[in-house]
Every structure is written in C-alpha cells, then in structure tokens.
Amino acid sequence: MRQIDVAVGIALRASDGAVLVSRRSTTAHLGGMWEFPGGKREPGETAEQALRREMLEEVDLEIGVLEAWPAVEHVYPERCITLYPFLCAALGESSALEAQEIRWVAVSDLRPELFPEANAAWIARLQTEAERIVSLIRASFPTVLDQA
Secondary structure (H helix, E strand, O other): EEEEEEEEEEEEOOOOOOOOOEOOOOOOOOOEEEEOOOEOOOOOOHHHHHHHHHHHHOOOOOEEEEEOOEEEEEEEOEEEEEEEEEEEEEEEOOOOOOOOEEEEHHHHHHOOOOOOOOHHHHHHHHHHHHHHHHHHHHHHHHHHHHHH
C-alpha cells in the first residue's frame, strides 16, 4: 500500500481572523469540496518544509507556522494518507497559482459538510478557539498588522 504524507496549512489573517480555503479540482479525489491548502511531502522534506513550499507554489502565500496539530491518517484500499495540519499566520496576500478557486472565509462561516471529513475536527477547533488563535497570531507576528 502506498503511503502519502500531506502537509495542510490552516492559515489565518491577523487583520480579520479569516482563514484561507481552496476548492479541490473536480477531477481530483473528493473533487469540488473545499479544503485547507497544502500538498504532498517530497522525499527528504519535513512536513513543515513541504507546507511552506506548497503554500508558495499553490497560493503564493508566505506563512508563519504557529502550531502543529495532531496528524490524521486515512486508509483507502490503494493508499494510506497521513495529513499533517499546521496552524499558520498568513504573512501577506495570496493568489491562486494552480487555477484552483481560493477564498478568505470567516471562521464562523466554515461549513464542515463542504469539506472532506478529515477537516471537521479542525473546523470545530478553529471555531472554538478563534479568539485565542487570532491573539496568538497578533502576538507572534506583530508586523503582519502593520502591513494590513
């Protein structure tokens, strides 16, 4: 069985606490659903290195990593996928570089049913801890507010 490691960026803006989401390609597994951006880890990379690379490649966004959240594993008949989520501060603006749709969404507006099942716990945590997370971003990256 093939093992795939995927780094996931749960990136929020300090200015308004909005989180970046992207829509999966309609031809991809779970196509058309929303997700937090990220991508596959390459040989020799840590999950955090993969996340930084993927965020620049996919959504042209520099990030500051705040916390690594617990990994989530999904086993399918042909592959095993381990997701490595990171809570991040957005350190600038973003743009879709790989033709996927991206949006900044208020955490309170996230609807778990529009995301893959693995994202439900992350959404619940974001919605429960939103105030703490935005305070953490502002304390950890105070210059981000100066750029807003």
